[in-house]
Amino acid sequence: QVQLVESGGGLVQAGGSLRLSCAASGRTFTIFYMTWFRQAPGKEREFVAGIRWNGASTYYADSVTGRFTISRDNAENTVNLQMNSLKPEDTAVYSCAATSGGSVRYQGSYGYWGQGTQVTVSS
DSSP states (O other): OEEEEEEOOEEEETTOOEEEEEEEEESGGGOSEEEEEEEOTTSOOEEEEEEETTSSOEEEOTTTTTTEEEEEEGGGTEEEEEEOSOOGGGOEEEEEEEESSSOTTOGGGOOEEOOOEEEEEEO
16 A cells, blocks of 8 residues: 655645645555646546656656656655746646556556645636
């Protein structure tokens, strides 16, 4: 089992920044990808950014490329999502997820999920 705990959500004005963190514990040696998804009210959950657990590769949705950066803190078994130049359309519940394989962008690949953290961007 892998346990995931997110932190760092909140309210920010458009153009501002937030940093989300996802701490992994348990059988972390089984993780291949760690990824952030988000779900806005009335919309389906969507891929935001992912990283190979060894940090070798990162992946981004087109809508966040150039604004968001995903990284891994090896010492803390934590994956961070630095979100800059935030827009109102970034408002959503952000959830981190972990998988031992499959497609990084496909939420069906993920068996482990955090509880989610709210990000609200005001205009």
